[in-house]
Amino acid sequence: MDGFFEILGFAFMQRALAAGLLVALMSGLLGTFVVQRRLSFLGDGLAHAAFGGMGIGALAVVTFGVLDAGGGWLRHPLWVALPFALLTALGIAYVRDRTDLSSDTAIGVFFAVSVALGVLAFSRIPPDVNLGFNVMDLLFGSILAVRATELTAIAVAAVVVVATLGSVWGRLAYATFDDELARTDGVRARRLEYLLFVLAAIVVAVSAVVVGIVLMAAYLVIPAAAARLWSRSLAGMSARAVAIGMTTTLVGVVASFYLDAPTGSAIILTQAAVFVAAVVLRRR
């Protein structure tokens, strides 16, 4: 226990834990709806859209020097990843809404295009150019290297996501239970679905910088999936998803420090252990 408080003394660890806990909070609340609406692939799709956006952003910086305004503050890949993920989210929602294609097909198309754009963009950047960030960190995350500006972005996103979800929770849950039944009671289900996709884009774009593009989807899905197996109500599922996400983040970050293991992997593997326990010990 002394060791735990000892590592809390490090500023980078405080930032890492704060960022991880806020990501767990947002992911748990949102993941409940993502899992229940069978959109588990959405997190993957949007994280890869963020990757495409980062690639395009990086190329724009190198080629045109754009985003260099504000003393380089805008150089952070998040500022391109976020709008790109938002556009992708709206694109997926639009295709889902206006065509007979299923969500996984719509997501799959945008996923592939985003990765292709990202790879193409990064391939056009000479290897000796200093982008200010590491592409490997984008893919696999670097929670222990979270900067104050990133933590601020995550905190702002968390306030937006919690406040928005809090104000629409009852209607969104109703539409998730049964879109038609909710609409007969005046719930604007289609509008809420677009809102859900926009919130997912925000969560994924700000969190992918921390936990990595490859692992982001798991963060959104695994705690909620484990929580579902232990819950008989949607509100209970939400609360448990947040609790599981936060606990596994805490355990994962501390374990990675002592075991000298990649933090993203440690968190996701801890979540996976909880999921396996939930499958074995599920409520009947």
Next chain:
Amino acid sequence: MVAARAATRAASPVPALHVHDVTVRFGDALVLDGVRFDLDPGHFLAIVGPNGAGKSTLVKVALGLITPQRGHAAIFGHDAGDAPERIGYVPQLKTFDRTFPATAVELVVSGIRRNWPVRVGQAERARAMAALGDVGAEALADRSLARLSGGELQRAFLARALVREPDLVLLDEPATGVDFLAEHDLYDLLERYQARRGATVAMVTHDLAAARFHASRVLVLNRRLHGYGLPEDVLCDACLQEAFGHVGHRHAVAL
């Protein structure tokens, strides 16, 4: 003449369900073609017709879920979708997502709130328990919906529809997937509710025998309206032949 017509209109009640020249197309497919009828309050209407006849579409037009390309529907004089508090809707159970984590009491409370509850308050719970009690499903209150049988689920959905004491109960194939006894109980519950509240019931069904026994009005639909009136007048061989293309097995209507 105008005065006479106005007087007649004033004397007749506002229809519980007014469907005027409703035409619905999905792409190239004509689903409803100029359907028009009025259902007076207090009746039990059975909407019958073959698969793909537009029965569920008609219910969705009445609920305001589908906007027809031509015509309109009104519930007690309100445009479709404008009076949700006066309608209790029981959807087809086959569309229900059984993986959704919810208890029967939460389902009923959603009918009270017209919203999904984060937590159920005492007063709401008491009201929901009374509604579940009315349909003989009090014991199901805290059971997970995923664990309920077809008949139990149907009672929970019926309690949800009736908890707000609607003037019009709309049901879409409520007897599908439930056994004979549960079906019998359903009609019994609906008739008792109707007697208590003077409510109107409109139900889509494939069961012509149920339509004959329980309905006071029957509407035969196959995109167009093929008959509307008393069960004994409408469920005749000629009407069924016209709508279904055949009269079916004798036992279907002769029970």
